[in-house]
Amino acid sequence: MKQEIQVSIHPLAQFAAQLQWSDVPAPVQDRAVDLWVDWFGSVLAGCKARPVASIARFAMSQGPASGPSEVIAQGASSSPMMAALANAAASHFAEQDDVHNGSVFHPAAVVFPPALAVAQAIGASGAELMAACVAGYEVGIRVGEFLGRSHYKVFHTTATAGTLAAAAAVGRLLQLTPAQMQHAFGSAGTQSAGLWEFLRTAADSKQLHTAHAAAAGLMAAYLARDGFTGAQDIFTGAQGMAAGMSSDANPARLTDGLPNGGVGRWATAETSFKWHASCRHTHPAADALQQVMREHGLKPADIAQVTCHVHQGAIDVLGPVVSPTTVHQSKFSMGTVLALAAHFGHAGLTEFDAQFLAPDTVALREKVRMELDAEVDAAYPQRWIGKVTVQTTDGRRLHGRVDEPKGDPGNTLSREEITAKALRLAAYGGAVGTAQATSAVASLWQVAQWPRVGDLLAAGA
Amino acid sequence: MKQEIQVSIHPLAQFAAQLQWSDVPAPVQDRAVDLWVDWFGSVLAGCKARPVASIARFAMSQGPASGPSEVIAQGASSSPMMAALANAAASHFAEQDDVHNGSVFHPAAVVFPPALAVAQAIGASGAELMAACVAGYEVGIRVGEFLGRSHYKVFHTTATAGTLAAAAAVGRLLQLTPAQMQHAFGSAGTQSAGLWEFLRTAADSKQLHTAHAAAAGLMAAYLARDGFTGAQDIFTGAQGMAAGMSSDANPARLTDGLPNGGVGRWATAETSFKWHASCRHTHPAADALQQVMREHGLKPADIAQVTCHVHQGAIDVLGPVVSPTTVHQSKFSMGTVLALAAHFGHAGLTEFDAQFLAPDTVALREKVRMELDAEVDAAYPQRWIGKVTVQTTDGRRLHGRVDEPKGDPGNTLSREEITAKALRLAAYGGAVGTAQATSAVASLWQVAQWPRVGDLLAAGA
Numbered sequence: 001m002k003q004e005i006q007v008s009i010h011p012l013a014q015f016a017a018q019l020q021w022s023d024v025p026a027p028v029q030d031r032a033v034d035l036w037v038d039w040f041g042s043v044l045a046g047c048k049a050r051p052v053a054s055i056a057r058f059a060m061s062q063g064p065a066s067g068p069s070e071v072i073a074q075g076a077s078s079s080p081m082m083a084a085l086a087n088a089a090a091s092h093f094a095e096q097d098d099v100h101n102g103s104v105f106h107p108a109a110v111v112f113p114p115a116l117a118v119a120q121a122i123g124a125s126g127a128e129l130m131a132a133c134v135a136g137y138e139v140g141i142r143v144g145e146f147l148g149r150s151h152y153k154v155f156h157t158t159a160t161a162g163t164l165a166a167a168a169a170v171g172r173l174l175q176l177t178p179a180q181m182q183h184a185f186g187s188a189g190t191q192s193a194g195l196w197e198f199l200r201t202a203a204d205s206k207q208l209h210t211a212h213a214a215a216a217g218l219m220a221a222y223l224a225r226d227g228f229t230g231a232q233d234i235f236t237g238a239q240g241m242a243a244g245m246s247s248d249a250n251p252a253r254l255t256d257g258l259p260n261g262g263v264g265r266w267a268t269a270e271t272s273f274k275w276h277a278s279c280r281h282t283h284p285a286a287d288a289l290q291q292v293m294r295e296h297g298l299k300p301a302d303i304a305q306v307t308c309h310v311h312q313g314a315i316d317v318l319g320p321v322v323s324p325t326t327v328h329q330s331k332f333s334m335g336t337v338l339a340l341a342a343h344f345g346h347a348g349l350t351e352f353d354a355q356f357l358a359p360d361t362v363a364l365r366e367k368v369r370m371e372l373d374a375e376v377d378a379a380y381p382q383r384w385i386g387k388v389t390v391q392t393t394d395g396r397r398l399h400g401r402v403d404e405p406k407g408d409p410g411n412t413l414s415r416e417e418i419t420a421k422a423l424r425l426a427a428y429g430g431a432v433g434t435a436q437a438t439s440a441v442a443s444l445w446q447v448a449q450w451p452r453v454g455d456l457l458a459a460g461a
Numbered sequence: 462m463k464q465e466i467q468v469s470i471h472p473l474a475q476f477a478a479q480l481q482w483s484d485v486p487a488p489v490q491d492r493a494v495d496l497w498v499d500w501f502g503s504v505l506a507g508c509k510a511r512p513v514a515s516i517a518r519f520a521m522s523q524g525p526a527s528g529p530s531e532v533i534a535q536g537a538s539s540s541p542m543m544a545a546l547a548n549a550a551a552s553h554f555a556e557q558d559d560v561h562n563g564s565v566f567h568p569a570a571v572v573f574p575p576a577l578a579v580a581q582a583i584g585a586s587g588a589e590l591m592a593a594c595v596a597g598y599e600v601g602i603r604v605g606e607f608l609g610r611s612h613y614k615v616f617h618t619t620a621t622a623g624t625l626a627a628a629a630a631v632g633r634l635l636q637l638t639p640a641q642m643q644h645a646f647g648s649a650g651t652q653s654a655g656l657w658e659f660l661r662t663a664a665d666s667k668q669l670h671t672a673h674a675a676a677a678g679l680m681a682a683y684l685a686r687d688g689f690t691g692a693q694d695i696f697t698g699a700q701g702m703a704a705g706m707s708s709d710a711n712p713a714r715l716t717d718g719l720p721n722g723g724v725g726r727w728a729t730a731e732t733s734f735k736w737h738a739s740c741r742h743t744h745p746a747a748d749a750l751q752q753v754m755r756e757h758g759l760k761p762a763d764i765a766q767v768t769c770h771v772h773q774g775a776i777d778v779l780g781p782v783v784s785p786t787t788v789h790q791s792k793f794s795m796g797t798v799l800a801l802a803a804h805f806g807h808a809g810l811t812e813f814d815a816q817f818l819a820p821d822t823v824a825l826r827e828k829v830r831m832e833l834d835a836e837v838d839a840a841y842p843q844r845w846i847g848k849v850t851v852q853t854t855d856g857r858r859l860h861g862r863v864d865e866p867k868g869d870p871g872n873t874l875s876r877e878e879i880t881a882k883a884l885r886l887a888a889y890g891g892a893v894g895t896a897q898a899t900s901a902v903a904s905l906w907q908v909a910q911w912p913r914v915g916d917l918l919a920a921g922a
Contacts, residue, residue, distance in 0.1 A: 061540065229512075229662070230664050
């Protein structure tokens with residue numbers, strides 16, 4: 001019954017185990033650092049939220065009362081697993097963390113928390129941490145693409161592919177051999193879980209999903225280092241992830257353009273930042289409005305009417321929201337989003353909370369309408385074109401346009417914008433003061449030069 | 462967008478949250494205590510095995526160095542989650558733990574470890590512990606039946622349904638309300654995972670599966686107590702467990718005969734003990750051989766030939782194993798199993814390890830053959846009938862028969878046999894001495910009278 005089994009190492013395991021920071025091209029390194037700083041804002045925005053606090057309390061009750069890994073902005077530390085659990089829960093709460101469009105996967109929330117916790121525990125350098133995180137992004141995005149649309153219909157890809165992403169990042173930090181990395185993938189994939197069912201009653205599972213992915217992936221990597229074995233073909237095996245959780249899995253996506261000697265497709269750099277805190281369907285028009293206001297020096301009061309030329313999907317999702325009565329609803333109101341963007345230059349968490357029913361917001365909201373546009377609709381979903389026509393109070397008819405929403409790779413954020421966004425999120429979360437957040441973010445930009453990863457926030461945060 | 466959602470409490474959540482030990486009929490209480498003692502032997506058999514030791518090391522590295530919950534026979538303690546992780550890993554290693562035939566689910570491994578760890582942490586009584594464990598069995602078995610055969614083809618039901626079983630047991634100990642129990646089910650189900658793919662290369666995932674189920678279910682219950690919400694219909698919702706992981710799920714099984722006021726179907730009592738340490742297809746014939754030997758006072762040397770009258774499945778699985786060369790293979794050799802049973806009264810772990818190639822074993826093995834039997838084949842798989850014909854050296858032709866293999870509910874083990882099996886497993890594991898194991902097992906039989914659940918092994922084990 002027992003047979004000797006010839007096992008070959010999957011190129012993705014090989015890649016993740018061997019990636020060096022110096023292999024990563026400079027523009028991708030820079031983008032990875034951008035994503036790292038952007039992630040930090042999301043953690044600070046979420047860390048005091050009720051469901052996140054529940055997970056952090058649980059983590060602190062099950063881990064040691066102090067340890068090598070920072071529980072960010074809780075004034076606490078614990079073991080790597082418990083810190084990863086708490087920080088990952090915080091990362092995805094405000095829904096301002098990054099997103100990879102093709103895989104519909106939010107990498108930051110499941111990669112940075114476990115990697116940071118382990119880097120702090122083993123005294124890794126900043127460059128080692130960032131190489132591990134790039135490995136996590138590259139693996140997680142490809143696993144998400146591999147699992148496909150059928151998977152995403154029922155499973156939360158950030159939770160499922162996220163377990164593999166976390167294992168890859170932690171495994172790289174623990175210097176797993178390619179064979180050990182393959183075992184870690186097996187142990188991660190067999191713990192891969194996360195169902196969308198919670199959405200039906202707006203339950204708290206999203207925080208549990210990122211926490212679970214981070215902790216389970218971390219455990220898989222530690223076990224692999226200790227000689228614990230896992231399935232050798234967890235992706236495409238007859239009883240593996242695709243067999244259990246997908247009907248349109250595409251194995252070619254697992255290795256699509258996998259970089260070799262630095263050359264190839266760096267999926268990390270395809271990751272988008274979220275700029276506005278609203279439904280994605282509102283972003284192109286909001287950016288187009290800002291474009292035309294900048295170009296013509298318009299103030300909100302100059303606007304008599306805005307026509308958003310949109311794809312059908314935007315009308316389907318946003319059309320019913322005429323008069324929002326909750327903050328959540330207002331993020332699906334095209335008029336509210338455009339009004340906030342016009343007044344504040346962005347539609348952020350704070351603006352929604354404080355201003356969604358302010359008279360200025362409502363006044364401009366009432367002047368916004370949507371219209372189906374053939375060009376925009378035809379380009380969607382490959383391209384999210386933003387087009388608006390503005391009628392000014394002095395009778396002009398002006399056109400605004402963006403070809404890619406702000407935050408996507410072709411229209412990315414500047415480092416100043418990333419810093420500003422992170423500080424806004426930190427202020428929104430209220431867990432740390434402005435000075436402390438400012439100083440922490442300034443330091444985070446230097447991560448690749450850190451000889452050793454320490455606490456991101458000074459003690460006593 | 463936000464709607465008020467009317468939520469009803471699932472009868473299974475209601476049942477699990479409200480079950481009292483005094484609701485459980487005395488014969489079911491007794492069976493539950495039998496299963497509890499039987500489980501303890503499995504933990505001691507597995508606790509020093511390599512994959513189990515890896516998980517225990519990981520647990521101890523991530524939890525506090527000491528805590529309220531016993532890491533059994535490791536001379537250690539930690540937090541409930543970490544103790545549950547380690548003890549659950551140990552429980553399923555020797556594959557001598559119990560099994561519920563209808564759900565193809567091994568309840569003990571995923572119910573007792575998290576329940577024990579939490580009972581120790583909160584100072585529960587033995588009756589509270591056992592009520593919680595019955596809740597775990599009843600829930601886990603029904604979830605396993607609900608998920609069905611299509612699920613089991615790809616997913617390891619002990620891992621997936623096990624997460625729900627663990628949540629139910631721990632949730633009961635934490636005195637969750639029915640509504641909280643439903644949230645705990647949601648949080649458990651969305652972490653439910655475990656793929657059979659590891660079998661292809663005999664990887665270590667089985668230990669990870671029980672560990673993960675225990676820890677994830679425990680976390681779900683603790684979070685629910687803290688107000689953390691989960692999906693309200695994690696079983697049959699459009700993006701729930703059945704939607705993601707089954708194509709033949711049967712919702713009626715979730716509440717099949719659910720006891721009400723003590724009256725109903727107690728699935729706990731349907732659970733089978735494993736008596737022999739071999740492939741289940743060998744058990745009926747091994748028991749029938751022992752029956753005929755007892756009846757006629759035969760010794761192994763009296764046997765000239767044994768014909769096993771079997772179902773086709775037994776021939777398919779066992780037929781190829783003619784001359785086993787490894788311990789694992791020998792557990793699929795009908796001749797070896799019958800030889801060990803004839804010589805030692807049972808085919809246990811120790812007998813396989815030490816005797817599978819002993820001259821006496823091989824000599825009798827060579828006298829055993831299988832033959833398809835119409836009655837046995839027609840009854841299978843509802844009934845596993847054992848039938849043998851023995852030709853004696855003095856020329857007699859004798860027939861042996863059992864209608865249910867030893868360990869199944871209709872042919873269950875006596876308490877003496879359970880004690881003996883547990884002590885054999887303890888000796889096999891080698892983690893504790895005979896005196897200590899004997900004294901611990903004697904105490905375990907009194908669990909329902911314990912005012913407070915303490916360590917199962919005296920300190921210094």
